[in-house]
Amino acid sequence: MAAYTYIQRAILYPITALRAGTEGIVKVRLFVNSDGQVIQTEIIESTIPLNAEGRDIMLQQARLIMKGLQFVPATGATEEELGINYRIQ
Structure with a gap:
């Protein structure tokens, strides 16, 4: 998938x-308009510890x-949920 x-x-x-070795997953809710543009984002979950170094930046x-994602235009606005996995390899 192009988004990933x-x-x-x-x-x-x-x-x-x-x-600091800070790792975790950040799940984000995306509000997408009918043109496929993300118009708003909201953090809905994070496994990054509250006081972890770099958490706010992450x-x-x-x-x-x-x-910055662009979706295929649709007949109406939609909500999507995607996650970012910060993992040191």
Whole structure:
């Protein structure tokens, strides 16, 4: 799926998170208009620990990455949910 390829290429692991070994999954709800544009994002779940180094940057980046997605135009607005997996390999 093109969305996952875009997400993988767009993720930049924050240096502070990388050094601290911070990992987790961020799930984002996307509000998509009928033109296929993401008009709003909302973090709905995160497994990144609350006080983890780089957490705020990771959440902000997840929202920005998802905002850059483009969907196929539809007859009406839709909601989608996607996740970003921050994992050190």
